[in-house]
Amino acid sequence: xxxxxxxxxxxxxxxxxxxxxxxxxxxxxxxxxxxxxxxxxxxxxxxxxxxxxxxxxxxxxxxxxxxxxxxxxxxxxxxxxxxxxxxxxxxxxxxxxxxxxxxxxxxxxxxxxxxxxxxxxxxxxxxxxxxxxxxxxxxxxxxxxxxxxxxxxxxxxxxxxx
Numbered sequence: 001x002x003x004x005x006x007x008x009x010x011x012x013x014x015x016x017x018x019x020x021x022x023x024x025x026x027x028x029x030x031x032x033x034x035x036x037x038x039x040x041x042x043x044x045x046x047x048x049x050x051x052x053x054x055x056x057x058x059x060x061x062x063x064x065x066x067x068x069x070x071x072x073x074x075x076x077x078x079x080x081x082x083x084x085x086x087x088x089x090x091x092x093x094x095x096x097x098x099x100x101x102x103x104x105x106x107x108x109x110x111x112x113x114x115x116x117x118x119x120x121x122x123x124x125x126x127x128x129x130x131x132x133x134x135x136x137x138x139x140x141x142x143x144x145x146x147x148x149x150x151x152x153x154x155x156x157x158x159x160x161x162x
Contacts, residue, residue, distance in 0.1 A: 004147045008154070028068060038065050041131050047100060051089035054096045055080075058117065066127045066139075076119035083118035092117065099128075104136040 002010065007019055027035050038061065049057055059077055067073040083092070098113050114125030122140070129137035149160045 004150045005152065008151045031065070031068060034061065034065055037061070038131055043100070043132060046096070046132060049096070051093040054093055055084060055089055058092075062128060062131070063119065063124075066124055076124070079119035080117075099132060104133050107137075110137070 001019065001022055002015060007015055010016065024032075024035075046054075046057070059080055063073060063077050063080065067076050095113065095116050099110075102110050102113060104110065110129055111122060111125045114120060114128050115122065117125070117128070120128065123142070126137060127139040127141070130139040145160055148154060149157065151157065154160070
């Protein structure tokens, strides 16, 4: 497997395919089925979810997919559970409706809407958007930033160091 710097400069399609296939080596065995399920997720599935289904999707599927470290999953789902205990699920469902009707070219607004989901920050919001709109969004998290920091000639490298 080439380094991230080498891969970043590569114009060979096969190098990128190999790197993408290598992704699966990082997935915990107990999460393989969930990864495959969410890899095949389409917007119609999310559209069909009622308020309870939307909550269950977030709690049981999305948060488990995004927060693979047990402590992160526990802390983020705790925030979501507390929200559910104190609020009707209509508010959470309203966020879903706004996500389904957003302008995908307005990245800032899309992230702000997704961040309204209890327990989600920018990384979590970007992950959800990447599942809902894979042609328009990608997930950004600490692992992406760490990898990009290894590319010395990246024009944004000073910003990434911050």
